[in-house]
Amino acid sequence: MSNFMKTRKFIEFCHGAFDNLPILVDFLDADGKIIYMNKVFADFLRIPLEDIIGRIVTDVNPTSKFMETLKAQKADIAMRHTFPSAGKEAIVHRIPIFGNDGELLGGFGMVVFEQVDQIIGIIKQYENLDRELRMYKNELAKINTAKYSIQDILGDSPAIARCKKQLQKCSGISLNVLIFGESGVGKELVAHALHNLSSRHDQPFVGINCSAIPEHLLESELFGYEEGSFTGAKRGGNIGKFELADGGTIFLDEIGDMPYYMQAKLLRVLQEKEITKIGGKNPTAIDVRVICATHKDLPLMIKNGEFRDDLYYRLNVLTIEVPPLRERSEDISQLVRVFLDSFWKESGLFRKMSKPAMDVLRKYDWPGNIRELKNVVHKMAVNADDTEITINDLPKNILNASFESDFRFANMGLNDVLRSIEKRMIRAALDEAKLNKSLAAAKLDIPRVTLYRKMKEYKLE
Ligand SMILES: Nc1ncnc2c1ncn2[C@@H]1O[C@H](COP(=O)(O)OP(=O)(O)OP(=O)(O)O)[C@@H](O)[C@H]1O
DSSP states (O other): OHHHHHSHHHHHHHHHHHTTOSSEEEEEETTSBEEEEOHHHHHHHTSOGGGTTTSBHHHHOTTOOHHHHHHHTOOEEEEEEEETTTTEEEEEEEEEEEOTTSOEEEEEEEEEESOHHHHHHHHHHHHHHHHHHHHHHHHHHHHTSOOOOGGGSOOOSHHHHHHHHHHHHHHTSOSOEEEEOSTTSSHHHHHHHHHHHSTTTTSOEEEEETTTSOHHHHHHHHHEEOTTSSTTOOTTOEEOHHHHTTTSEEEEETGGGSOHHHHHHHHHHHHHOEEOOBTOSSOEEOOOEEEEEESSOHHHHHHTTSSOHHHHHHHTTEEEEOOOGGGGGGGHHHHHHHHHHHHHHHHOOOOEEOHHHHHHHHHSOOTTHHHHHHHHHHHHHHHOSSSEEOGGGSOHHHHHHHHHHHHTTSOOOHHHHHHHHHHHHHHHHHHHTTTOHHHHHHHHTSOHHHHHHHHHHTTOO
16 A cells, blocks of 8 residues: 555546545655645645655645644644745645555645635624524514413403413413413413413414414415425425424414314324425424414314314313403403503503493493403593593493493383483482582583482482
């Protein structure tokens, strides 16, 4: 072998292998004599090739450390080295070559980066990309977090206390959860709180509303797609919500609106614990807790052939029922107070609810639940002329419903009903006017003397 490196055959081999490569390469014999160098290396050194071959490496390049490498018989990998003739600092490999018996045959040299500035540039570019990536990851983490905790679920009524107790129980068990309840009762809030109470709280929480995504996009939203899997697919493909939620929780809101064929795909994901992107060949394992919510009657949907029973049984392991607001009217005053406080913070306008107005709100049966209550309170706060929101600021439908519910079963004649309404309105106006008769008369839009007469008549003095 020692002979072979010095043979013409070896030099011919080097010419064939390295002459046309754009990589800077040379070979030395065991004494440090350069036996081969390709032209790109000689050009880099700015020394004619014929003045290099056959000379000791330090004669060609006085700063060379190759003699030390040969002496130490140990490779120097990715070393910084200055080539004075080129006027450049480069990164080089110096590798000793050994024969079968372990004897030193020579050395192989290679310039990895011709200029250290190049790598510094590459490192800077990499650092910038890394910084950008971290920024996007942070942004993504901010989007994919559960915003609400159990403390945000207001109310102390027995109905909501039962719900919160069940929530706490479910949070400790890492199984899928189905949340059900009417629209606007706070199912999404419960899902957030459930994630925040669970052991996955520092992992992503990714929500998707199955009814808000067009049917043909739902699969790619959930599972992602590979590049070129359909016309209009983005370069590099797209990551799906399940993958985004890996390690954490996915919240599938309005699960009752998931198309039937997608229900089968979801069931497969729950069973196999892996997802396959659209256009992808290999499944990826995922560890995601699934929380679903619906206001629909899933057993009825199963009967009608609209929801898969196998998926239902898979999802229905742990359930939380969120009660409608009409079953927890004790909580209304607290909710109103908190909504008015947040309105104050947002708008700078201080408002409080008068007692008669609050009484009506408490009696109303709120088909739109807390969402409706929140909207109504905010609207009344905006429209009120004074800091106190009065009965006059109530939406007509709520006021009418309040009177209707009072008189529907009362078995009273029209005159009695009218008198009762009149008496109640006068009492409310007096309450709100803090017994200031002129103000109360103005509120009722009647002369003061009429108010006095009616107060006497209804014994409201
Ligand atoms: N217990 C609660 N305390 C405070 N705010 C609540 C409570 N429950 C619900 N809300 C508020 O009511 C609104 C509706 O809640 P949410 O969206 O969670 O209801 P939902 O049951 O998921 O409705 P849908 O079925 O229409 O999706 C939100 O603004 C939410 O912040």
